[in-house]
Amino acid sequence: MFWKRNYRLHPEYRQGVRDLVSVATGIGAWGLMTGVAMVKSGMSTLEAVAMTLTVYAGSAQLASIPLIAAGAPLWVILATAFCVNLRFVVFSAHLRPYVMHLPLWERLVTGYLTADLSYVFFAKRYPHHPEADTPAAQLESQQAYLMGNCAINYVAWMGASLVGIAAANAIPTHWGLEFAGILALMGVMLSLASSPLRMLSMAVSGAAAVAAFALPLKLNIVTAIGVAVVLALALERARPPAVTATGVPGEKNG
Amino acid sequence: MGETDGWTLLTIALLAAVTVLTRCLFFISSRPWSLPHWAQRGLQYAPIAALGAVVIPEVVMTQGHLIGTWQDPRLFAVAAGVAWFRWNKGVLGTIVVGMTVYLPLRLGLGWGG
Numbered sequence: 001m002f003w004k005r006n007y008r009l010h011p012e013y014r015q016g017v018r019d020l021v022s023v024a025t026g027i028g029a030w031g032l033m034t035g036v037a038m039v040k041s042g043m044s045t046l047e048a049v050a051m052t053l054t055v056y057a058g059s060a061q062l063a064s065i066p067l068i069a070a071g072a073p074l075w076v077i078l079a080t081a082f083c084v085n086l087r088f089v090v091f092s093a094h095l096r097p098y099v100m101h102l103p104l105w106e107r108l109v110t111g112y113l114t115a116d117l118s119y120v121f122f123a124k125r126y127p128h129h130p131e132a133d134t135p136a137a138q139l140e141s142q143q144a145y146l147m148g149n150c151a152i153n154y155v156a157w158m159g160a161s162l163v164g165i166a167a168a169n170a171i172p173t174h175w176g177l178e179f180a181g182i183l184a185l186m187g188v189m190l191s192l193a194s195s196p197l198r199m200l201s202m203a204v205s206g207a208a209a210v211a212a213f214a215l216p217l218k219l220n221i222v223t224a225i226g227v228a229v230v231l232a233l234a235l236e237r238a239r240p241p242a243v244t245a246t247g248v249p250g251e252k253n254g
Numbered sequence: 255m256g257e258t259d260g261w262t263l264l265t266i267a268l269l270a271a272v273t274v275l276t277r278c279l280f281f282i283s284s285r286p287w288s289l290p291h292w293a294q295r296g297l298q299y300a301p302i303a304a305l306g307a308v309v310i311p312e313v314v315m316t317q318g319h320l321i322g323t324w325q326d327p328r329l330f331a332v333a334a335g336v337a338w339f340r341w342n343k344g345v346l347g348t349i350v351v352g353m354t355v356y357l358p359l360r361l362g363l364g365w366g367g
Contacts, residue, residue, distance in 0.1 A: 044258040054270035085276035092280040111278030183352040187345030189305035205303035206310025226308035
């Protein structure tokens, strides 16, 4: 929980805040345009506010907004959101060892709050997952970092989305401000491109997502991740990589 | 502005449940379990692959098709953003520089509108 005092006072919390502040403009622009898109699709203010405050998943919202407006069957809307969110299932498999020391309800809140950029920054700062003998202080500082970073993501997204809902008719969609969100994701993507195999998986995944774009339910994204990861693993096996900038190779990676 | 509709509110509540379910799927059971080794190795590549799969189509496609013109503000914005990132490594600067190139091309020249 990012409002918990013992996290807020931890130095790693401030580091998490600093890291996310660097992308908050992009998150904000993306949230703003998601707010605008909800209202312009014909949702009432109450519905748009409810969606912002509860769903908290920009890409799933953007995918489901036109389906709701078109009166699509409920299962189609939910299946679409699930598929768009499948990458979070991958993230949760990765983050599991980092959160299992917490009680269930706190794990659920942590997972709910951990959107794309929070996950990416966290995985970058803590590449090695904790083991059974990891000291409690280390677990606490990891969690403090994650919560500081989620706090900024949450505030930037929610604040901007609510502004977008309130000012929907004053912000022309043809300005294309949501592109700032793509630039934010791109900046983070570039900061992860620390080894040749990672760059290759980025390029392969992007090309596969374009090639498979016609798949329904945005399944092109998960397909592309699968193709890129399998290819990177095959190449890694064929030619074990030298030590990279982040020191990732070795037995204990996650 | 539309009317509030009970069915839409139900849909929204279930969408929130989908968010929790997908983000927490592997957090729910506390039985001992760990990922197989190959999957742990693969997770090294998953974050950047996920971002590539989201970002790249948003830059080179319009309405589900590859763009057929170089007069698209996104290409120039991305080039400027990448150049900034290589020089400075800052994500905020990447966003600001990219949008500084993007908005005049889009609003001034009407590209990609």
